Amino acid sequence: MTYLRVVPLTAGECLNVSALTQRGAAWRVQTYPAGFALLLHPTRGPVLFDTGYSARVVAAMRRWPGVLYGLLTPVRLDPRQTAAAGLARLGFAAMEVRDVIVSHLHADHIGGLRDFGAARFHLDPAAYRPLRGLRGVAAIRKAFMPELLPDDFESRLQPLVFQPAPLGLSPFPVAADVFGDGSAYAVQVPGHAAGLIALIVRTTPQAALNGDGAGLTLLASDAAWSVRGLREGLEVHPLARIVFDDADAERRSAGQLRGWLQAHPRARVIVSHDAPEARHA
Numbered sequence: 289m290t291y292l293r294v295v296p297l298t299a300g301e302c303l304n305v306s307a308l309t310q311r312g313a314a315w316r317v318q319t320y321p322a323g324f325a326l327l328l329h330p331t332r333g334p335v336l337f338d339t340g341y342s343a344r345v346v347a348a349m350r351r352w353p354g355v356l357y358g359l360l361t362p363v364r365l366d367p368r369q370t371a372a373a374g375l376a377r378l379g380f381a382a383m384e385v386r387d388v389i390v391s392h393l394h395a396d397h398i399g400g401l402r403d404f405g406a407a408r409f410h411l412d413p414a415a416y417r418p419l420r421g422l423r424g425v426a427a428i429r430k431a432f433m434p435e436l437l438p439d440d441f442e443s444r445l446q447p448l449v450f451q452p453a454p455l456g457l458s459p460f461p462v463a464a465d466v467f468g469d470g471s472a473y474a475v476q477v478p479g480h481a482a483g484l485i486a487l488i489v490r491t492t493p494q495a496a497l498n499g500d501g502a503g504l505t506l507l508a509s510d511a512a513w514s515v516r517g518l519r520e521g522l523e524v525h526p527l528a529r530i531v532f533d534d535a536d537a538e539r540r541s542a543g544q545l546r547g548w549l550q551a552h553p554r555a556r557v558i559v560s561h562d563a564p565e566a567r568h569a
């Protein structure tokens with residue numbers, strides 16, 4: 289069975305109030321990493337799951353209307369921290385990346401897309417449909433900065449094809465086998481954003497979808513603010529729900545992710561804005 293190596297990386301960090309990201313937490317400002325992941329595929333080479341921030345996001349936040357975004361979620365970015373720079377440090381040129389899986393189109397996930405000129409972008413079409421053509425304040429209200437998309441984005445877009453999911457992905461009814469080899473399945477977890485996906489990846493040759501989760505990694509993107517919050521079903525502050533695209537869908541998605549994790553207790557969990565879990569044995 290094809291399997292991938294998962295390398296969690298970060299490109300910048302954002303500031304937010306703890307009490308908003310987790311109910312009952314203190315009212316103080318905390319920094320959250322803008323995480324993404326490098327997935328090493330045996331034949332496709334380096335694949336990215338999101339990209340984190342880039343200098344383009346910081347520049348856009350200095351102009352109207354991006355400045356609104358910067359007020360809500362201030363960003364810290366060292367230029368050496370971008371996805372392209374992180375990959376270069378690991379020995380990969382940006383042009384080697386032929387596949388970027390995009391969990392959703394918020395600025396902290398697509399900041400680096402323009403740096404990967406040879407990549408196709410795999411995403412749920414439901415993520416792009418409501419944003420297509422949005423400009424100015426209307427776009428910023430959706431945490432979307434259209435200028436972060438490459439000019440030829442649409443011709444490089446590779447819509448994920450969702451089909452009835454294998455039994456081991458229950459309770460998710462459908463999943464997209466991203467490379468057609470069972471190494472990475474995208475599942476739909478909308479709510480935080482329309483079309484948000486999580487990725488379930490095999491990281492060992494023996495990893496079985498219908499086992500206890502050993503050898504599987506769940507990359508949950510922004511479906512939760514913390515690994516603990518996801519595993520234990522902790523609620524975010526009701527105020528934080530205001531920014532959700534769809535609060536009911538968010539609850540449903542969190543419940544499905546928790547259900548899958550309960551059935552796969554040994555799976556490793558990585559969310560975008562929290563430290564990744566240590567690798568499970």
Ligand SMILES: [Zn+2]
Binds near residue numbers: 480481
């Ligand atoms: Zn997001």
